[in-house]
Amino acid sequence: MFDIIYITWAVHLLSLITSFAWWLYSAIPIYLIYILTKKSLPFLSHMGQNGSETAEPAKSKRQAKLEKRREKFGR
Incomplete structure (x- = not known):
């Protein structure tokens, strides 16, 4: 609130x-x-x-590679 008072004083001066x-x-x-x-x-x-937030987080190359292996070998 003092800022407005200071600006008012400056305007008056x-x-x-x-x-x-x-x-x-x-x-x-x-x-x-x-x-x-x-x-x-x-x-x-x-x-x-x-x-x-509901979308899948970005995967690293290593994570993608491991997922492909799991799918390939059925684990």
Whole structure:
């Protein structure tokens, strides 16, 4: 909350120099969007992986070779 107070003070002080100081207020919603995106992307990426849990995991060459041997010899 103090960040908003500091930005307000900066806007008031800069408004003595220039009339475009109020653009500094745009830092508040930009920062909010940045934080929400940063926190929600990991959650959303886990949501998309739910379907891939049922798929078979990738096999190494050695595992594939051993499976072929088992099928060939019936073990």
